[in-house]
Amino acid sequence: MGLFSAEKPKQYEIDGIKLVCMFCKNDSFYTRKEQLHSPTRTILNLEWTDETATCFVCSSCGYIHWFMR
Ligand SMILES: [Zn+2]
Numbered sequence: 001m002g003l004f005s006a007e008k009p010k011q012y013e014i015d016g017i018k019l020v021c022m023f024c025k026n027d028s029f030y031t032r033k034e035q036l037h038s039p040t041r042t043i044l045n046l047e048w049t050d051e052t053a054t055c056f057v058c059s060s061c062g063y064i065h066w067f068m069r
Pocket residue numbers: 021022023024025026058059060061062063
């Protein structure tokens with residue numbers, strides 16, 4: 001068992017729409033939560049938020065899909 005074997009990629013739906021990788025059309029993803037505390041937040045004028053973004057990482061190509069809600 002390696003470091004990254006604990007989590008298995010899964011399929012997800014957002015608002016009834018199946019999540020598919022924009023890049024390679026793969027449909028299974030790893031998830032992770034990312035805290036938005038980078039300068040990017042200031043640039044985007046989102047200082048008033050203290051949001052955590054949900055990232056879906058394509059299990060095939062590694063493309064990261066970000067969702068904030
Ligand atoms: Zn992909």
